Amino acid sequence: MTRRILVVDDxxxxxxxxxxxxxxxxxxxxxxxxxxxxxxLAVSKPDLLVLDIWLGEGVSGLQLCRKLKDDPAMAGMKIMxxxxxxxxxxxxxxxxxxxxxxxxxxxxxxxLLEAAVGLLNG
Amino acid sequence: MNQTTNAPLPDDEARRLQVLIDLDLxxxxxxxxxxxxxxxxxxxxxxxxALVSLLDAERQWFKSRVGMPLSETxxxxxxxxxxxxxxxxxxVVDACQDPRFANSPMVKGEHAVxxxxxxxxxxxxxxxxxxxxxxxxxxxxxxxEERTLLRDLAGIVANEVAALELKAMAERERxxxxxxxxxxxHLPDGVLLFDGGGNIVSCNPAAERMFGAPCQALAxxxxxxxxxxxxxxxxxxxxxxxxxxxxxxxxxVSIAAMxxxxxxxxxxxxxxxxxxxxxxxxxxxxxxxxxDFFRTxxxxxxxxxxxxLGFSELLLKREFDAATGRELIDIIHRxxxxxxxxxxxxxxxxxxxxxxxxxxxxxxxxxxxxxARVGAAIEDAAEAGRIVVQAAPGLAPVVADPxxxxxxxxxxxxxxxxYSAPGSKVEIGIAAEARNGRAGVxxxxxxxxxxxxxxxxxxxxxxxxxxxxxxxxxxxxxxxxIVREVVAVHCGLVEIVSNPGDGxxxxxxxxxxxxxxxxxxxx
Numbered sequence: 001m002t003r004r005i006l007v008v009d010d011x012x013x014x015x016x017x018x019x020x021x022x023x024x025x026x027x028x029x030x031x032x033x034x035x036x037x038x039x040x041l042a043v044s045k046p047d048l049l050v051l052d053i054w055l056g057e058g059v060s061g062l063q064l065c066r067k068l069k070d071d072p073a074m075a076g077m078k079i080m081x082x083x084x085x086x087x088x089x090x091x092x093x094x095x096x097x098x099x100x101x102x103x104x105x106x107x108x109x110x111x112l113l114e115a116a117v118g119l120l121n122g
Numbered sequence: 123m124n125q126t127t128n129a130p131l132p133d134d135e136a137r138r139l140q141v142l143i144d145l146d147l148x149x150x151x152x153x154x155x156x157x158x159x160x161x162x163x164x165x166x167x168x169x170x171x172a173l174v175s176l177l178d179a180e181r182q183w184f185k186s187r188v189g190m191p192l193s194e195t196x197x198x199x200x201x202x203x204x205x206x207x208x209x210x211x212x213x214v215v216d217a218c219q220d221p222r223f224a225n226s227p228m229v230k231g232e233h234a235v236x237x238x239x240x241x242x243x244x245x246x247x248x249x250x251x252x253x254x255x256x257x258x259x260x261x262x263x264x265x266x267e268e269r270t271l272l273r274d275l276a277g278i279v280a281n282e283v284a285a286l287e288l289k290a291m292a293e294r295e296r297x298x299x300x301x302x303x304x305x306x307x308h309l310p311d312g313v314l315l316f317d318g319g320g321n322i323v324s325c326n327p328a329a330e331r332m333f334g335a336p337c338q339a340l341a342x343x344x345x346x347x348x349x350x351x352x353x354x355x356x357x358x359x360x361x362x363x364x365x366x367x368x369x370x371x372x373x374x375v376s377i378a379a380m381x382x383x384x385x386x387x388x389x390x391x392x393x394x395x396x397x398x399x400x401x402x403x404x405x406x407x408x409x410x411x412x413x414d415f416f417r418t419x420x421x422x423x424x425x426x427x428x429x430x431l432g433f434s435e436l437l438l439k440r441e442f443d444a445a446t447g448r449e450l451i452d453i454i455h456r457x458x459x460x461x462x463x464x465x466x467x468x469x470x471x472x473x474x475x476x477x478x479x480x481x482x483x484x485x486x487x488x489x490x491x492x493x494a495r496v497g498a499a500i501e502d503a504a505e506a507g508r509i510v511v512q513a514a515p516g517l518a519p520v521v522a523d524p525x526x527x528x529x530x531x532x533x534x535x536x537x538x539x540x541y542s543a544p545g546s547k548v549e550i551g552i553a554a555e556a557r558n559g560r561a562g563v564x565x566x567x568x569x570x571x572x573x574x575x576x577x578x579x580x581x582x583x584x585x586x587x588x589x590x591x592x593x594x595x596x597x598x599x600x601x602x603x604i605v606r607e608v609v610a611v612h613c614g615l616v617e618i619v620s621n622p623g624d625g626x627x628x629x630x631x632x633x634x635x636x637x638x639x640x641x642x643x644x645x
Contacts, residue, residue, distance in 0.1 A: 084424035
């Protein structure tokens with residue numbers, strides 16, 4: 001069964017890095033902003049959302065994560081938060097927003113893949 | 123026996139000497155108060171010599187002397203050293219017959235003392251500082267009445283000493299009171315005296331200035347009117363002081379209880395801490411800014427590192443076709459370059475921020491030259507060609523750090539080029555202009571680009587903030603932060619005039635006479 005993953009990051013280089021890292025797991029789509037992500041989510045719900053916290057101006061990844069976790073239509077979708085902020089309080093805020101996993105940048109593509117596999121099989 | 127018997131020391135010798143020294147009589151000039159007594163004694167008893175002798179540690183010194191050429195003699199041969207040991211008048215009828223003095227140089231020598239009568243001079247708590255004594259060259263009898271008379275005269279000497287001491291003490295008290303008065307008058311802290319009910323009794327001039335009224339106007343007012351609290355013992359209470367004209371100021375109040383002439387009182391010191399509060403607020407804001415800066419900086423450094431680390435790991439662990447591999451290496455190179463630029467700019471900023479003016483090397487600087495160097499440093503000839511410079515002739519030099527000013531101008535010019543259409547002109551004007559009455563030179567960089575909203579103009583100085591309109595413009599959001607810091611250190615100004623879609627004019631103004639400022643203080 002093909003897994004569907006949506007990557008949300010405002011940096012094109014990082015979207016490419018994540019897509020390359022996770023493409024073995026299935027179909028990897030991408031969005032550059034929270035709005036673009038919501039538009040895609042409205043069409044179809046992926047198995048895993050890889051979501052950067054810092055999305056430039058507008059809705060942050062943290063806000064989007066909370067919103068999606070509160071949305072019954074999105075039930076069952078795993079969310080992995082990505083952030084360059086790695087302090088304990090940042091991780092706690094991410095988990096409090098409902099994230100299933102919190103990944104700190106920079107990260108190893110192997111570790112990202114491993115965490116994604118864990119979430120998809122969990 | 124060829125030797126004089128020295129008198130033993132009195133039991134209270136140490137205290138006795140201290141009292142004598144404190145009286146400040148030793149080696150003082152002659153005083154009529156004492157001289158009239160010795161004259162009287164010599165006449166009354168019909169003797170050639172009468173002395174007021176003070177017994178110092180090693181000598182007897184004569185505060186007053188009649189018929190005595192010496193001002194002092196050694197204590198060892200002294201008759202008086204014996205006389206102070208007894209309560210009564212000491213009488214030596216014939217020194218030649220007295221084993222204590224028979225061999226004394228005083229008796230055998232040219233002064234030839236044969237008769238001596240001395241009465242101790244007793245001050246304070248029975249301390250005997252010396253004697254009133256009379257001396258004759260021939261032996262004499264000294265009856266009871268004469269002894270009484272001599273003792274009375276010695277009592278008058280003691281009274282004179284006590285009167286002098288009293289006068290000295292009063293003088294000391296007067297001086298100390300006037301010192302306390304002067305201290306209160308010049309103390310920068312306000313001092314308020316309250317009665318037991320908390321009403322103002324008096325105050326010092328600092329309090330008069332602080333509360334804006336003379337002492338007479340403040341007297342009788344309830345303390346709470348001025349210090350915003352019912353007077354009570356308190357240490358460093360931070361509250362509000364209220365002036366009589368209604369104005370308020372941040373005040374630190376300390377109050378202690380005291381008793382004045384048997385009545386309970388309270389005394390308060392009041393310190394105006396408005397400056398202190400502002401300083402605390404400034405430090406707090408600076409710390410917050412620094413914290414935000416490091417948080418954002420760490421985020422900004424981690425983002426390119428994520429690309430470098432991630433793509434290099436992929437290249438090491440997975441197989442890619444040549445074209446993709448090359449693309450990934452290109453990304454790594456681009457992000458590493460970005461990382462270095464970011465680190466360099468952060469270091470520049472940290473150096474300006476930490477060092478302030480101390481890190482600056484100001485020299486007289488022709489800003490037209492600096493603008494020319496900024497243009498020459500732009501590698502892309504097409505971009506450099508967009509710049510049009512108009513410098514007013516005969517510009518006075520400013521005193522500034524050439525490298526920092528060039529860096530600041532380069533950042534402004536880079537923004538102007540980046541946020542306007544390719545091929546559009548960027549105009550740089552250089553002219554003498556005054557700001558706040560100070561002469562200076564203004565460099566204005568005007569583009570015909572996207573412009574900025576008022577919000578964006580406010581945010582433009584925030585570290586790592588980047589105009590969102592053109593996400594593809596390279597940069598790191600530190601350019602204008604550095605511009606602001608450099609200008610602040612030179613006591614200059616940055617001005618932005620811009621409207622969305624209508625281009626941006628950024629003016630860097632530097633004063634002719636530069637007083638380099640601490641970057642932190644200048645904000």
